[in-house]
Amino acid sequence: MYAFMHSNTDELERKALKVWMRGVIASQHMSAYEWASKAKISQSTITRFLSGASEYIPSSRTVAKLVAIAGSEPRTSSTQGEARTLEVLNTEGNRVRYVNVHGIEGKLLAMELQQPSGYGAAGINKGDTIIIQEDAKLKDEDVLMFECDDGFLIGQVMGKYIVHKSPVYTENRKLADVSVVGKVVQSIKNF
Numbered sequence: 001m002y003a004f005m006h007s008n009t010d011e012l013e014r015k016a017l018k019v020w021m022r023g024v025i026a027s028q029h030m031s032a033y034e035w036a037s038k039a040k041i042s043q044s045t046i047t048r049f050l051s052g053a054s055e056y057i058p059s060s061r062t063v064a065k066l067v068a069i070a071g072s073e074p075r076t077s078s079t080q081g082e083a084r085t086l087e088v089l090n091t092e093g094n095r096v097r098y099v100n101v102h103g104i105e106g107k108l109l110a111m112e113l114q115q116p117s118g119y120g121a122a123g124i125n126k127g128d129t130i131i132i133q134e135d136a137k138l139k140d141e142d143v144l145m146f147e148c149d150d151g152f153l154i155g156q157v158m159g160k161y162i163v164h165k166s167p168v169y170t171e172n173r174k175l176a177d178v179s180v181v182g183k184v185v186q187s188i189k190n191f
Contacts, residue, residue: 014057018050020074021066028070039065086110088129091152099129104185107135111145111152111181112190119143119154121165124187130154131186138183145181148173154184 025032032046041062048056058066067073083102087095088110096112109132117124122143124130132145142157153169155162161172 017057017063017074018052020072021046021050024066024070024072035066035069038069041065084108086131088112090114099131099188101131101186104131104133106133107182108132108185109134109182113152113154115151116166116168117154118150118164118166118169119156120168124154124184127190129188129190130184131188132182133185134182136183136185138180143184145184146173146178147181148178152181 024030025035028035032050033043036043036046039062045058045062046066049058063074083100084104085098085100086108088097088099090096090112091114099110101108101110111130111132113124113126113128113130116126117128120126124143130145136142138144138157140157140159143154144157144162145152145154146162147153150169153164155164155173157175158172160175162175162178163172164170
């Protein structure tokens with residue numbers, strides 16, 4: 001259920017709802033009239049809100065009817081999870097900058113890769129910012145960051161081994177022989 005309160009809905013939630021509604025209309029090649037008819041609501045409910053001419057916002061009951069027809073839901077701040085600001089650290093532990101992440105829970109660490117990642121063939125490269133969930137329980141096929149004699153590297157858990165996707169690092173490593181930093185949950189490109 002979506003709680004869009006008329007009196008205290010902030011502008012970000014209003015914008016997220018509009019973006020979602022316009023996206024549904026465009027992607028499903030459906031007019032506002034057609035969508036409203038299928039949801040059994042007044043056509044003006046959609047057009048009045050999208051026009052932005054007033055402070056009107058659809059009720060949570062109306063949004064639930066639209067969701068049922070659309071097959072998707074708006075990405076509001078309550079569905080996206082909280083935004084968190086993390087310090088991005090280099091391999092020496094010094095702060096390089098800050099980064100905002102959304103919808104990721106747990107104990108997080110952000111690190112900038114300062115060498116070939118060991119996972120370049122899969123798109124994680126030197127200079128990228130890696131978001132690591134330190135308290136995640138690793139399972140097969142998870143991507144992880146670990147520390148070894150070669151520095152901080154990225155690999156994929158395969159049983160008791162770490163597999164690289166890189167022409168630089170070709171030998172598999174034993175999981176027990178490295179210091180695991182945590183599960184990689186996001187990679188941010190630094191152009």
